[in-house]
Amino acid sequence: MLRVVVLALLLSLAAALQADAPASYPFLSFDEAMAQAAEDGRPVFVYFGRYGCGYCEKTNKEAFSDAQVRERYVQNYVLAYVDAESGRRLRLPSGERTTERELGTRYDAFVTPVFSFLTPDGEVLHRMVGVQRIEDLMDADRKLQALRAGKGAR
Amino acid sequence: MRGPARLAALALVLVPAVVMADRWHFEPPIEVTSVAGGQVFHHLESSGRRNVAVSGGVVAVAWEDDRDGTPRVYLARKGLDDDAFADEQRVSGAGEAYEPSLVALGAGRFALAWEEDGQVHARVVDGPRLGPVFRAANADSVQASLAAAGGTLLLVAAERDGRFPRIHAHRLAVGPDLALTAAEHCPVDGVAPRDEQLYPAAIVLAGRVVVAWEDRRPGHTIIMAASSPAGAVCQFAPAQRISQRDGSGNGMGRNMPYGKGHGVSRVALAAFGSSSAFAAWADKRNFREGYDIWGAPWTAADGFGANERVQDDFGGVAQQWHATAAGHPDGTLVVAWDDERDGSPSVVMSWREDGTWSDDVVLPGAGGPGEQANPSIVLDADGNLHTAWVEREVTGGPTRLRYAFGRARD
Numbered sequence: 033m034l035r036v037v038v039l040a041l042l043l044s045l046a047a048a049l050q051a052d053a054p055a056s057y058p059f060l061s062f063d064e065a066m067a068q069a070a071e072d073g074r075p076v077f078v079y080f081g082r083y084g085c086g087y088c089e090k091t092n093k094e095a096f097s098d099a100q101v102r103e104r105y106v107q108n109y110v111l112a113y114v115d116a117e118s119g120r121r122l123r124l125p126s127g128e129r130t131t132e133r134e135l136g137t138r139y140d141a142f143v144t145p146v147f148s149f150l151t152p153d154g155e156v157l158h159r160m161v162g163v164q165r166i167e168d169l170m171d172a173d174r175k176l177q178a179l180r181a182g183k184g185a186r
Numbered sequence: 187m188r189g190p191a192r193l194a195a196l197a198l199v200l201v202p203a204v205v206m207a208d209r210w211h212f213e214p215p216i217e218v219t220s221v222a223g224g225q226v227f228h229h230l231e232s233s234g235r236r237n238v239a240v241s242g243g244v245v246a247v248a249w250e251d252d253r254d255g256t257p258r259v260y261l262a263r264k265g266l267d268d269d270a271f272a273d274e275q276r277v278s279g280a281g282e283a284y285e286p287s288l289v290a291l292g293a294g295r296f297a298l299a300w301e302e303d304g305q306v307h308a309r310v311v312d313g314p315r316l317g318p319v320f321r322a323a324n325a326d327s328v329q330a331s332l333a334a335a336g337g338t339l340l341l342v343a344a345e346r347d348g349r350f351p352r353i354h355a356h357r358l359a360v361g362p363d364l365a366l367t368a369a370e371h372c373p374v375d376g377v378a379p380r381d382e383q384l385y386p387a388a389i390v391l392a393g394r395v396v397v398a399w400e401d402r403r404p405g406h407t408i409i410m411a412a413s414s415p416a417g418a419v420c421q422f423a424p425a426q427r428i429s430q431r432d433g434s435g436n437g438m439g440r441n442m443p444y445g446k447g448h449g450v451s452r453v454a455l456a457a458f459g460s461s462s463a464f465a466a467w468a469d470k471r472n473f474r475e476g477y478d479i480w481g482a483p484w485t486a487a488d489g490f491g492a493n494e495r496v497q498d499d500f501g502g503v504a505q506q507w508h509a510t511a512a513g514h515p516d517g518t519l520v521v522a523w524d525d526e527r528d529g530s531p532s533v534v535m536s537w538r539e540d541g542t543w544s545d546d547v548v549l550p551g552a553g554g555p556g557e558q559a560n561p562s563i564v565l566d567a568d569g570n571l572h573t574a575w576v577e578r579e580v581t582g583g584p585t586r587l588r589y590a591f592g593r594a595r596d
Contacts, residue, residue: 086445
């Protein structure tokens with residue numbers, strides 16, 4: 033029994049190591065995230081990665097590992113992860129059926145990682161390409177929150 | 187638009203009128219189906235990008251759309267001399283159907299394979315007659331791709347085999363009632379997968395079979411391939427890596443502290459000449475520029491050779507996606523893809539001449555404003571080039587399915 037538990041733990045660890053979304057963040061699929069954003073009004077933070085992406089791994093380890101980043105992003109955004117090489121199907125709010133790969137094409141995820149902040153309607157508010165540091169993510173969050181506050185004040 | 191991109195766009199505009207006239211003369215594009223607009227979204231996305239085929243004097247296009255709210259597979263045909271497509275047929279059943287692959291069987295007959303409710307289906311179409319549906323034995327099978335030549339009909343697909351999808355090959359026999367049966371069925375790679383095997387493409391050439399696919403065994407995606415000797419579909423030689431065969435990474439590659447290597451995506455295969463083939467795919471080895479179109483030639487004698495960049499230098503600053511390939515026994519080899527170098531996706535093509543790739547040219551009628559993307563191409567027996575693609579005026583808007591005929595020039 034113990035052997036089975038250990039094996040299961042090792043398998044889950046292996047899966048986590050190969051996954052390009054940072055562990056411990058509640059990333060959703062894109063369509064799930066858009067649906068949730070439509071309900072609660074938060075912007076969507078989309079992480080375009082790919083399998084084996086080195087710069088994704090670097091950003092995960094060096095920036096998303098920060099507790100403050102995690103707190104800000106989990107609180108302020110609906111999080112979506114898109115594997116820009118995956119054929120996983122999804123349906124956009126417009127009703128169009130597409131795949132994660134084609135979504136990457138549409139949002140110009142020609143390199144990975146690309147991080148896009150979207151309105152619940154899919155409009156791009158801000159975009160960051162490549163490796164991000166803790167301060168980059170925190171700065172982007174401040175800008176997005178200021179933008180939201182400005183819109184709310186009008 | 188940045189300076190280099192503007193220059194590249196200018197070059198792209200200038201080249202076609204001269205070069206295209208040398209090889210094919212294209213007629214104005216036509217609609218494949220009149221069902222469009224509103225919430226209708228057409229998809230040409232078969233594994234291996236085989237969505238157009240010519241059988242006898244008939245050209246056919248297979249696609250998926252969700253006109254009635256459910257994704258289904260459709261086929262439209264027309265005589266080569268007809269002005270418009272007609273005889274539109276729904277090919278799939280009651281389930282959700284995706285990613286049809288289409289090949290010609292000769293004498294006006296076609297074979298289609300697709301995924302329906304998570305299982306690969308296939309059937310023969312002969313005029314208005316639809317043959318019985320063949321279902322892959324594995325109920326968890328996707329990403330079907332067909333190849334046919336010399337009386338051999340081959341179906342390849344990604345089939346769940348333990349933890350991972352694994353590429354399997356089926357040699358199909360066509361019965362007198364158009365029924366398909368699996369004469370042979372086997373995994374292409376004799377070694378059990380250590381990670382996912384995805385999106386296969388295949389060719390049949392002089393009785394030999396070549397299969398290529400995406401493979402994630404090194405922790406990132408590479409292209410692998412295997413071939414079988416003539417007349418022995420299920421006797422595949424050991425699989426070989428064909429993208430960056432030396433395994434060298436680029437930038438954040440295997441020698442860097444992070445990641446496993448660059449990405450590749452969606453291989454297409456075409457046979458040409460008497461004993462050659464070419465595999466083309468989107469490749470991110472120059473990762474700062476996104477995907478470029480790369481490929482590798484194959485010969486029966488030597489297998490796959492060194493990688494070649496198919497696109498020209500002007501494409502370097504732009505993104506390329508969705509490679510499709512077509513070949514002819516006379517040695518003609520064409521690769522097409524969609525390309526954003528002019529600011530929005532256009533269908534761009536290049537062909538091999540004297541061992542080198544031509545300048546990239548925009549497919550006439552498949553460039554300019556809006557999006558023209560997801561091409562599929564095939565050469566008929568006379569060397570004419572048949573092309574289909576998905577077009578939309580604005581990103582996210584409704585799609586149209588377009589076709590253009592390129593008559594071969596002597």
